[in-house]
Amino acid sequence: MRVSAIKQRPSVRIGGFLGKATIRALTGLLLLCVVFPIAWMIACSLKTPAELINQPVFHLPSGFYFRNYSNAWVKGKMNVFYKNSVITTFVSLIFTVGFSAMIGFALTKLRWRFSGLFKLLFSFGIVVPVQMVLIPLFIMYNQLKLVNSLWGLIITYTGFSLSLAIYLYSGYMQAIPNEIMEAAVIDGCSVYSLFTRILLPLSKNATVTVLVVSFFSKWNDLIFSQTFISSTSLKTIQTGLLYFTNEFGSTEWGPVFAASTMAILPTIVVYSCLNKLVIEGMTAGAIKN
Amino acid sequence: MDRMLRDKKAIVVFLLPGLLVFAFVVLVPVVWSSVYSFYEGVVGIGLRFNGVRNYAQLFHDSQFTRSMLITLQYTAIVSGLQLVLGLLMSFLFAYGVKHKVTVRTICFLPVVLPVVAVGQLFGKIYAIAPMHGLINSLLDVLGMGKYVTAWIGTTETALGALCVQDVWMTAGFYAIIYYAGIVDIPKELVEAARIDGATGWHVGTRIVLPLLRPVIGTALIYSLSGSIKVYASAYALTGGGPARATYMLSMYMYDTAFKFNKYGYGSTIGVFIMLECLLFVALTNFVVNKRRV
CATH class of the missing domain: 1.10.3720.10 (MetI-like)
Known part of the structure; x- marks a missing residue:
């Protein structure tokens, strides 16, 4: 049994029970929960110190402040x-x-x-x-x-x-x-x-x-x-x-976010290119053939 | 060809390099650890055979008991949520959504992220100072300022905050496993039930879930033994604090050995963690295989 070998959609839909709109909303909520924190981290890694202090943290960055990255990288x-x-x-x-x-x-x-x-x-x-x-x-x-x-x-x-x-x-x-x-x-x-x-x-x-x-x-x-x-x-x-x-420490969020983004970056790149193999390989121990 | 494949020298050549590394890193330490757990003292200065006293001490050690209870509490919450959310997500993957592949791929993403970076991220999500993190500033905006909390700085909420982070990271993994199990269920079974008039709810609870039982068993073994061993995610988010509210058994083992140099007692805790894992595996096997539908 391999995840990738699965092509056809199971014929029964729970849609009849929950309604299409509910399912769409649930899926949207799920994706939001997964993606939003990561996107937020990347957004914050591009904010200036003043932006981080003066604006609520969920604001979008006004520009691309790459100084955070160079600070994290060298200093x-x-x-x-x-x-x-x-x-x-x-x-x-x-x-x-x-x-x-x-x-x-x-x-x-x-x-x-x-x-x-x-x-x-x-x-x-x-x-x-x-x-x-x-x-x-x-x-x-x-x-x-x-x-x-x-x-x-x-x-x-x-x-x-x-x-x-x-x-x-x-x-x-x-x-x-x-x-x-x-x-x-x-x-x-x-x-x-x-x-x-x-x-x-x-x-x-x-x-x-x-x-x-x-x-x-x-x-x-x-x-x-x-x-x-x-x-x-x-x-x-x-x-x-x-x-x-x-x-x-806790004071300089910009560089911390930049460093975290840099740590995550290679894993996201590898995962984007080879996600099918990653999922198959990582669940191989738990899914028996 | 048969003779060639029985070539003793070739077998040794192929096996030996990997076997040496494996024995050095895994096999020898496992044996050694078990032996250490019966000794006390500091390596290099003098080790004394201590019989089962290290094991007896476990039961009089209040920090051990506390850490074990915290770890068990964590395990119950995290493994429970991994089971429930994983199942719900797998149902969504299998029966609900369009663009299934994309949704699945995105949901699995947190599984591959480095845990320390995720710890930093959630640390900022929960933050209260020097500025409000994601949750607290959203609470501000929604006019619920009175709920603003130092989520990981308060003993009552720290464990919960940690559990949320870890479920966020791992739920996708279990969802994929259950999904693979669902897809393996013969379509005819589900169709027959539909023709007999079963609703979506009934198909889910009376047919799919019972048939998933072996898959759930395997996933539970993964999930329980993973939770019992929790270290990195807790270390990265809270470092065991505040006031040791998230001080897991594995952290206690780590400190006992490497901070207080009590290698013998540390090994005893390590062996205990391993035994606990085995116990959970056995229990899960027992429950999943014995109780008939």
């Missing part, structure tokens, strides 16, 4: 936080995709006795609460000098994304018929080129889904970054945003 060090987030997210995405594709291949196509057991072991990671691993991880990282290091974050993000990524890859690779592999083997493919030349290209959709879903979990992480990073120059977007708000 608020959002440029540093952005860079750190981009590096950790990007590197751990590469590891996540590489490792989970390989394991997905090993679990579904290679033939060995304990593959079922390992599949179970990896899926165990989906249910482990972060709270359970945080303390030992911090102690381990402390001894291995991985505290205050982006590598510590990269390893953690990779490990924590693996379970869902492996689940997604396995489901996808399982469906690739063995006959394709047989043909390749007859043509002289080794087991390694079978993976790189056949399975991986055929699993392109799974790769995009894994990339997208783990992008959000890495970009939006707070608790790991908060625990393992204390140096300001290594903070990521989320911890940086908190630090930033504490510095600028």
Whole structure:
């Protein structure tokens, strides 16, 4: 069952019960509740300090005051936080995709006795609460000098994304018929080129889904970054945003809104381009095939 | 080909890198955490085996009890609303609206937003000083100035304000799950009921809802275990305040371990959170699978 596979409209309408106008009003209200706060934030990020103080907050901005953004970017060090987030997210995405594709291949196509057991072991990671691993991880990282290091974050993000990524890859690779592999083997493919030349290209959709879903979990992480990073120059977007708000505080709304908008921006861009895959990937664990 | 796919070396090559990272970040810490929960003292200075005393202490620790009750209250409100609103929205998606894809896509959007940014946003929505936030200034305009409140600065309203934020962020996720469940219901069933004269209301409550039972079970497991573990959204909005009115169990664990360096007791709370999640999963499974329609 896939959300995107659903084309036809169920034939029964509750419209008969509630009336079309009510339904339209409800839908409008729903959309307003979702969109309005976000739009309000963006609008406020463009207001001058005087506007924010003198006018009610729901007024539209009179112009585009981009000083908030440049303040947040340079003075608020959002440029540093952005860079750190981009590096950790990007590197751990590469590891996540590489490792989970390989394991997905090993679990579904290679033939060995304990593959079922390992599949179970990896899926165990989906249910482990972060709270359970945080303390030992911090102690381990402390001894291995991985505290205050982006590598510590990269390893953690990779490990924590693996379970869902492996689940997604396995489901996808399982469906690739063995006959394709047989043909390749007859043509002289080794087991390694079978993976790189056949399975991986055929699993392109799974790769995009894994990339997208783990992008959000890495970009939006707070608790790991908060625990393992204390140096300001290594903070990521989320911890940086908190630090930033504490510095600028409740008085300067403009830069806070600008910084929040900048933190949200990449997620909105990715979501606008790939929303179908995002929804499918994120609900994959909850919707059973 | 069979021999090639049984190649031991290849299996190791494909499995090992990911397995190492996974073991390092997930498996070892889980085991370690459970072991720690039986110790007391500070790592590096000296750990003492403490038996089950950490677990016994949980029941005499008033802050633990308080945080647990707050977390449970939060869970009841948030998971309840996720269920009700998620279902209502999914019905709207399935039977009501035009432009379904667009509506669905927009409703899912908050799910992907970074929680700290959302926390900042809602902090300003609830704000009272230095200027009135969105809610308070709307109250001003509507002539309801007497209802102006420091929504997240007052112990009575802070938890509710937090719940609103978190439901705003997550309702779309559950709506999509229920929607997928609704679409999976055979059309013939609904049509047959219509022909027999069932109204829209009856189709919804007597046919669709009961058939959604397994989907609701799965979603509840997600929702309950997610609420029990709540940390980031509360931390970003209220930081646990005011006067610890939103001080969740996970925050207490965090502070116990990293502020007061009581790793052993912190691990005990961590293990407790995990057990609580498992308990909720078991309970949900029991209720959903046992009670017949």
